[in-house]
Amino acid sequence: MAGASASLRRGPSRVLLVAGAFLALTVAAALLAPVIAPFDPLAQSVLARLQGPGATHFLGTDQFGRDLLSRILHGLRASLAISFGAVGLALLVGGTIGLVSAYYRGWTERILMRLMDILFAFPVMLLAIGIIAVLGPGATTTAAAIAIVYTPIFARLLRGPALVVAQSDYVMSARSIGASDARIIVHHILPNLASVVLVQMSLLMSTAILVEASLSFLGLGTQPPTPSLGMMLSEGRNFLLLSPWAALFSGLAILVVAFVLNFFGDVLRDTLDPRLR
Amino acid sequence: MRRRFILSRLSDLVVVLFGVSVVTFLMIRLVPGDAVAIMLGANAEVTPERMDELRARIGLDQPILLQYLDWIGGVLTGNLGESLWTRRPVIDEIAAHVWPTIQLAVLSLVIGATLAVPLGVLMARLRGRGWEIGLQIGSVAGLTVPSFWLGIMMILALATLAPSVQMLGYVPFTQDPLGNLARLVLPAIALALPILANLARLVRSAMLDALQQDYIRTARAKGVSERAILYKHALRNALIPFVTSVGIMTGYLLSGAIVVEQVFAIPGLGRLLLGAIAERNYPLLQATILLVTVVFVAVNFVVDLVYAWIDPRVTR
Numbered sequence: 001m002a003g004a005s006a007s008l009r010r011g012p013s014r015v016l017l018v019a020g021a022f023l024a025l026t027v028a029a030a031l032l033a034p035v036i037a038p039f040d041p042l043a044q045s046v047l048a049r050l051q052g053p054g055a056t057h058f059l060g061t062d063q064f065g066r067d068l069l070s071r072i073l074h075g076l077r078a079s080l081a082i083s084f085g086a087v088g089l090a091l092l093v094g095g096t097i098g099l100v101s102a103y104y105r106g107w108t109e110r111i112l113m114r115l116m117d118i119l120f121a122f123p124v125m126l127l128a129i130g131i132i133a134v135l136g137p138g139a140t141t142t143a144a145a146i147a148i149v150y151t152p153i154f155a156r157l158l159r160g161p162a163l164v165v166a167q168s169d170y171v172m173s174a175r176s177i178g179a180s181d182a183r184i185i186v187h188h189i190l191p192n193l194a195s196v197v198l199v200q201m202s203l204l205m206s207t208a209i210l211v212e213a214s215l216s217f218l219g220l221g222t223q224p225p226t227p228s229l230g231m232m233l234s235e236g237r238n239f240l241l242l243s244p245w246a247a248l249f250s251g252l253a254i255l256v257v258a259f260v261l262n263f264f265g266d267v268l269r270d271t272l273d274p275r276l277r
Numbered sequence: 278m279r280r281r282f283i284l285s286r287l288s289d290l291v292v293v294l295f296g297v298s299v300v301t302f303l304m305i306r307l308v309p310g311d312a313v314a315i316m317l318g319a320n321a322e323v324t325p326e327r328m329d330e331l332r333a334r335i336g337l338d339q340p341i342l343l344q345y346l347d348w349i350g351g352v353l354t355g356n357l358g359e360s361l362w363t364r365r366p367v368i369d370e371i372a373a374h375v376w377p378t379i380q381l382a383v384l385s386l387v388i389g390a391t392l393a394v395p396l397g398v399l400m401a402r403l404r405g406r407g408w409e410i411g412l413q414i415g416s417v418a419g420l421t422v423p424s425f426w427l428g429i430m431m432i433l434a435l436a437t438l439a440p441s442v443q444m445l446g447y448v449p450f451t452q453d454p455l456g457n458l459a460r461l462v463l464p465a466i467a468l469a470l471p472i473l474a475n476l477a478r479l480v481r482s483a484m485l486d487a488l489q490q491d492y493i494r495t496a497r498a499k500g501v502s503e504r505a506i507l508y509k510h511a512l513r514n515a516l517i518p519f520v521t522s523v524g525i526m527t528g529y530l531l532s533g534a535i536v537v538e539q540v541f542a543i544p545g546l547g548r549l550l551l552g553a554i555a556e557r558n559y560p561l562l563q564a565t566i567l568l569v570t571v572v573f574v575a576v577n578f579v580v581d582l583v584y585a586w587i588d589p590r591v592t593r
Contacts, residue, residue: 015410114292114296115296117289117292117293117296118292118293118296118297118300119300121293121296121297121570121573121574122297122300122566122570122573123527123528123529123531123532123569123570123573124528124529124532125531125532125533125535125536126531126532126535126550126566126569126570127566129535129550129554129566130301130304130562130566132554133304133553133554133559133562134304134305134307134308134309135309136309206421210421210423213423214423214425214532214535214536217425217536217539218535218536218539218551219551220554233423233425233426233429237429237540240429240432240433240436241433241436244433247426247429247430247433248430248433251423251426251427251429251430252426254423254426255418255421255422255423255426258421258423259417259418259421262417262420262421263413263414263417266413266417267413
């Protein structure tokens with residue numbers, strides 16, 4: 001932790017700035033999708049079916065003549081929203097479980113962490129598929145499924161450092177001047193864990209993008225006609241030899257967004273923990 | 278190895294397996310609305326008689342505790358129930374689909390793990406030569422490339438370059454060993470790339486860590502060659518975290534295989550699961566999820582023990 005603050009004081013590295021800039025650019029493209037998309041992502045055109053990249057449709061069109069660029073931008077938006085919602089929810093629930101476990105110890109900790117162990121025992125896709133089988137397919141269900149799958153990760157991640165911080169002198173002194181449990185957790189323990197959380201959020205959002213794309217690809221995620229990258233890839237596959245563009249570009253988009261999130265988290269972790277750089 | 282360590286691990290295992298069985302059991306009971314009507318509705322006309330009949334058949338008319346005991350008793354004695362519509366034993370359905378998935382997962386792990394060692398060592402050796410950022414970009418790209426997209430692109434490339442090559446589907450190894458491997462090699466590579474990236478990064482940082490240790494300095498002082506230091510002293514210790522990550526890799530492989538199988542038309546567990554969802558075959562779905570998860574948990578248990586055996590410090 002001492003190393004972390006020292007390297008941050010020196011200012012972020014150039015690589016971190018570049019990684020952050022790419023991430024910001026991707027998020028901006030997703031947020032501004034309704035403004036910058038050249039076409040309505042749902043507008044069909046029989047005459048413009050399965051076109052390659054060209055002047056009107058930069059990335060070409062799909063089997064219904066819908067503009068690929070516009071669909072990818074909107075799909076990107078949906079992917080990021082689902083993955084941010086899922087990871088945010090997992091952080092909220094899992095983080096609370098981790099902090100509460102570390103703070104109260106004893107039976108509370110034993111039972112909560114055991115529950116987390118059980119959830120963590122399922123392979124990611126299997127648990128997600130099970131949850132979707134129960135709740136039915138769709139964007140919200142996908143987000144909920146990913147959130148449930150990731151909850152134990154945040155519980156475990158926050159419990160460890162929270163244990164250390166909870167035993168530290170400044171928490172003891174806060175307690176000695178009569179600060180409440182909630183105040184100590186929110187004002188003294190949480191800020192010390194911010195960097196760990198930011199790194200993990202970025203990395204998990206990257207894998208959440210991939211899980212969401214996998215589920216949509218299997219037809220279990222976002223339902224048509226709403227654009228989603230995984231579903232575009234799955235539809236594009238049916239016309240692969242006729243017109244590979246939909247499959248090519250939608251997959252590339254998944255790769256790019258997963259990459260910028262993961263790269264940002266990776267570089268940020270190196271900055272905070274420079275031992276092995 | 279310490280007996281107490283094994284016993285405590287075993288008790289953890291029992292608790293987790295019990296929890297997993299409860300979660301899986303509750304799945305069908307948590308379906309909003311009437312699960313029986315939903316199951317029937319996907320396949321036949323819903324009539325009150327049919328609903329009662331199905332309810333009785335899968336035991337949903339019993340008290341919930343009795344249902345669980347009945348179900349878990351069956352599972353423990355190897356009776357996973359019968360598939361809803363074909364009435365075939367669920368265990369037979371799974372047995373008919375499990376081999377392609379296992380083969381695919383093992384082949385990917387072998388490809389990824391074999392290539393990861395030399396690649397990781399190379400990455401460690403290239404440290405501090407201006408390659409750092411390129412290697413980092415490359416390895417993160419390897420981690421985040423969607424396997425199913427990579428698979429589709431490989432199919433596209435091969436269909437363009439060599440249209441005569443048969444690459445989709447599955448033939449059992451016992452029928453046609455070469456055809457079997459030929460069809461599995463592309464999906465295995467697609468699935469292996471993230472594993473390769475992950476493991477190579479692990480080997481790299483473990484190597485860098487190992488190279489800073491005192492015993493390396495001692496070896497250097499004794500005049501051991503750089504080559505022997507790298508491969509004999511550092512690599513051996515760098516492989517310890519490699520072993521532990523095999524457990525995590527298994528989870529990734531089981532998840533990834535489900536999707537990649539669809540791309541290459543491989544009739545594995547992915548097809549079984551998706552079919553079960555489409556026809557609301559909850560008993561089949563439950564049994565498959567339970568069985569695969571038990572395998573995953575068991576692999577992790579063995580990995581824990583192997584790790585403790587390699588590095589006895591963890592048992593203390």
